[in-house]
Amino acid sequence: MTTTPQAVRRASPRPRPPADERLPGATPAPAADPSAGLLPAAEPVRLLDPTGTPLPAREDYPEPPVEALRELYRRMVIGRRFDTQATALTKQGKLAVYPSSRGQEACQVGGVLAVRDDDWVFPTYRESMALTARGIDPVEVLTLLRGDWHCGYDPAQRRTAPQCTPLATQCVHAAGLAYGEAYQGRDTVALAFIGDGATSEGDFHEGVNFAAVFKAPVVYFVQNNKYAISVPLSRQTAAPSLAYKGVGYGVPSEQVDGNDPVAVLAVLNRAVAHARAGHGPFLVEAHTYRMEAHTNADDATRYRDADEVEAWRDRDPVARLETYLRARGVLDDAAVAAIAEEAEAYAADLRERMHDKPAVDPLSLFDHVYAEPTPQLVEQREQVRAELAADSDSEGER
Amino acid sequence: MAITTMAKALNAALADAMLDDDRVLVFGEDVGQLGGVFRITDGLQARFGDKRCFDTPLAEAGIVGFAVGLAMSGLKPVVEMQFDAFGYPAFEQIASHVAKLRNRTRGALSVPMVIRVPYAGGIGGVEHHCDSSEAYYAHTPGLKVVTPATVEDAYSLLREAIDDPDPVVFMEPKKLYFASGEAELPARTAPFGKAVVRRAGTDATLVAYGPAVPVAMEAAEAAREEGWDLEVVDVRSIVPFDDATVTASVRKTGRCVVIQEAQGFAGVGAEIAARVQERCFHALHAPVLRVSGLDIPYPAPMLEHTHLPSVDRVLDTVARLQWDDQPDSRWVAA
Numbered sequence: 001m002t003t004t005p006q007a008v009r010r011a012s013p014r015p016r017p018p019a020d021e022r023l024p025g026a027t028p029a030p031a032a033d034p035s036a037g038l039l040p041a042a043e044p045v046r047l048l049d050p051t052g053t054p055l056p057a058r059e060d061y062p063e064p065p066v067e068a069l070r071e072l073y074r075r076m077v078i079g080r081r082f083d084t085q086a087t088a089l090t091k092q093g094k095l096a097v098y099p100s101s102r103g104q105e106a107c108q109v110g111g112v113l114a115v116r117d118d119d120w121v122f123p124t125y126r127e128s129m130a131l132t133a134r135g136i137d138p139v140e141v142l143t144l145l146r147g148d149w150h151c152g153y154d155p156a157q158r159r160t161a162p163q164c165t166p167l168a169t170q171c172v173h174a175a176g177l178a179y180g181e182a183y184q185g186r187d188t189v190a191l192a193f194i195g196d197g198a199t200s201e202g203d204f205h206e207g208v209n210f211a212a213v214f215k216a217p218v219v220y221f222v223q224n225n226k227y228a229i230s231v232p233l234s235r236q237t238a239a240p241s242l243a244y245k246g247v248g249y250g251v252p253s254e255q256v257d258g259n260d261p262v263a264v265l266a267v268l269n270r271a272v273a274h275a276r277a278g279h280g281p282f283l284v285e286a287h288t289y290r291m292e293a294h295t296n297a298d299d300a301t302r303y304r305d306a307d308e309v310e311a312w313r314d315r316d317p318v319a320r321l322e323t324y325l326r327a328r329g330v331l332d333d334a335a336v337a338a339i340a341e342e343a344e345a346y347a348a349d350l351r352e353r354m355h356d357k358p359a360v361d362p363l364s365l366f367d368h369v370y371a372e373p374t375p376q377l378v379e380q381r382e383q384v385r386a387e388l389a390a391d392s393d394s395e396g397e398r
Numbered sequence: 399m400a401i402t403t404m405a406k407a408l409n410a411a412l413a414d415a416m417l418d419d420d421r422v423l424v425f426g427e428d429v430g431q432l433g434g435v436f437r438i439t440d441g442l443q444a445r446f447g448d449k450r451c452f453d454t455p456l457a458e459a460g461i462v463g464f465a466v467g468l469a470m471s472g473l474k475p476v477v478e479m480q481f482d483a484f485g486y487p488a489f490e491q492i493a494s495h496v497a498k499l500r501n502r503t504r505g506a507l508s509v510p511m512v513i514r515v516p517y518a519g520g521i522g523g524v525e526h527h528c529d530s531s532e533a534y535y536a537h538t539p540g541l542k543v544v545t546p547a548t549v550e551d552a553y554s555l556l557r558e559a560i561d562d563p564d565p566v567v568f569m570e571p572k573k574l575y576f577a578s579g580e581a582e583l584p585a586r587t588a589p590f591g592k593a594v595v596r597r598a599g600t601d602a603t604l605v606a607y608g609p610a611v612p613v614a615m616e617a618a619e620a621a622r623e624e625g626w627d628l629e630v631v632d633v634r635s636i637v638p639f640d641d642a643t644v645t646a647s648v649r650k651t652g653r654c655v656v657i658q659e660a661q662g663f664a665g666v667g668a669e670i671a672a673r674v675q676e677r678c679f680h681a682l683h684a685p686v687l688r689v690s691g692l693d694i695p696y697p698a699p700m701l702e703h704t705h706l707p708s709v710d711r712v713l714d715t716v717a718r719l720q721w722d723d724q725p726d727s728r729w730v731a732a
Contacts, residue, residue: 151503206455367504374638
């Protein structure tokens with residue numbers, strides 16, 4: 001079964017070989033180049049230039065409504081403030097570690113704005129900002145990094161998988177979830193976030209392939225931020241673009257300027273519509289940049305130049321969208337100030353709620369290993385209970 | 399009682415589960431039209447359609463990861479790994495997601511599924527087709543691991559696995575697939591977490607599971623000629639493990655040999671021997687001994703008989719249970 005993207009790029013027709021020249025059992029020759037509509041454009045889709053000046057409109061990627069762009073801006077500003085606050089919390093010892101997504105705001109927020117609340121999102125550990133933009137309580141998002149448990153939010157209720165640390169494994173989950181939802185007659189789309197490094201993992205390829213074979217409504221969204229901790233993109237792939245990885249699986253793909261918030265949302269809107277319409281998965285590569293080190297524990301000066309980082313400062317996605325929305329007349333000083341104030345309040349609330357160490361219960365370690373604890377776990381829980389009781393007795397004696 | 403095989407009992411269990419619950423989906427490599435390389439899924443696609451029983455791309459991590467997503471959407475996947483060693487690519491999915499999702503999410507998300515693994519040797523298979531991989535799974539908290547040794551247990555344990563709220567690795571001893579036995583299906587036997595005494599005896603306890611159970615039974619029969627009356631306990635449920643039945647038997651007999659087909663070092667048999675020793679020390683007349691495969695990669699078919707625990711090796715080991723109350727000469731310093 002061939003997929004039919006909504007806007008088919010033109011491809012030159014190829015002559016059909018005579019029927020008797022084809023190999024027995026070979027797929028019948030298509031009328032046109034079989035890669036038509038699967039390969040990404042030669043250049044990343046861009047609707048705003050780096051200064052925020054609009055580029056000519058594109059029929060294949062209509063600009064999202066201005067209200068959506070205003071909301072995108074608002075959540076990007078709050079997202080950036082959240083990110084800064086989380087980094088500060090690591091310095092105060094409130095978080096064990098934090099992988100920043102500063103510079104990737106267009107992708108983080110654009111990604112979750114492109115899907116519905118009842119769609120499923122499959123985030124990685126770098127998607128804390130995306131999850132807060134999806135409306136999940138930031139304290140619940142940071143539970144993993146604070147260390148009082150693994151996943152702090154309810155994935156079933158939020159339709160958001162736990163942040164995935166093993167690389168690319170979520171790509172297959174997204175395929176299964178999306179297929180299972182469609183199988184049960186629901187029009188759910190799964191959005192799987194993935195980084196450039198993880199496209200080297202087998203599970204990325206297995207996930208995209210399963211989604212394609214089973215025509216599962218998944219959008220694979222690769223944030224190519226150029227580094228996998230310290231390893232540059234050139235060590236991940238020799239492909240002209242990560243979006244070229246779709247064609248081998250029969251999956252239409254596109255590349256987009258990941259620091260152009262308007263283009264990111266426009267491309268993802270089309271990808272989500274493609275998946276929801278039953279045409280199968282879609283792969284999007286966003287070219288962006290991780291402005292900070294991998295985490296607060298990393299030293300990025302060991303593997304990249306300050307000049308390179310400076311060059312990306314000029315492509316800042318938040319400033320780019322602000323310039324554009326001001327020029328459109330839908331954002332003024334007062335609105336910018338109000339959103340900045342809202343972001344400050346968001347950070348202050350987070351700071352306050354992260355101030356005290358959360359209570360943890362050692363006996364809860366035995367909960368949820370199985371639906372019912374095994375006899376061995378019951379024994380071990382009793383042993384820990386006795387140890388705790390002995391500890392508190394000896395503290396009482398002091 | 400009708401005579402049937404374990405393969406047919408497993409097939410019947412899958413069919414009955416699919417009939418009872420339309421959320422059950424069976425998939426893997428060659429399980430559709432072909433009915434599986436061992437025919438365990440024979441006829442399921444014809445009967446239930448290719449949406450309920452279907453082939454997938456040949457990618458085991460993909461199969462198990464896909465099952466994780468299906469389970470998240472509320473379906474009940476039953477997947478086949480085709481052969482023990484072919485399941486290794488799926489290990490990350492199994493260890494990091496299948497086993498842990500319930501715990502990672504404090505119970506908000508669970509992914510009940512059955513991962514069927516045809517395992518172990520004794521069938522003249524070439525390399526990568528005869529591994530005993532149960533210890534990897536048993537060492538992973540969050541998974542249940544069961545293995546039938548009888549036709550009735552094959553049916554009953556598989557039905558229970560599909561109904562279980564936790565993910566189950568269902569280890570199927572390949573060499574027993576076509577061994578026949580009496581069974582009235584649908585049968586329901588002892589539940590998960592229960593070991594079963596297959597043969598009562600008074601002198602020593604043989605603890606075995608899966609492909610080692612028939613070896614233990616045969617050894618117990620042969621031991622009568624040597625004057626030993628041996629009890630045989632079939633573990634069935636490796637996780638959760640039934641300490642109570644095993645220790646009750648050993649406290650009664652005072653001697654114990656643990657038999658497994660897998661290589662011995664750091665294996666399930668080592669865990670069982672340690673548990674018995676911890677719980678039965680004062681009842682033991684001899685150290686707990688083990689009979690296992692050798693600590694080697696699974697051998698080529700013409701050499702596998704040397705590797706596999708044999709009746710003779712079991713009897714030789716039983717003979718070392720200090721019947722004369724003298725220390726085992728091989729452990730005494732020269």
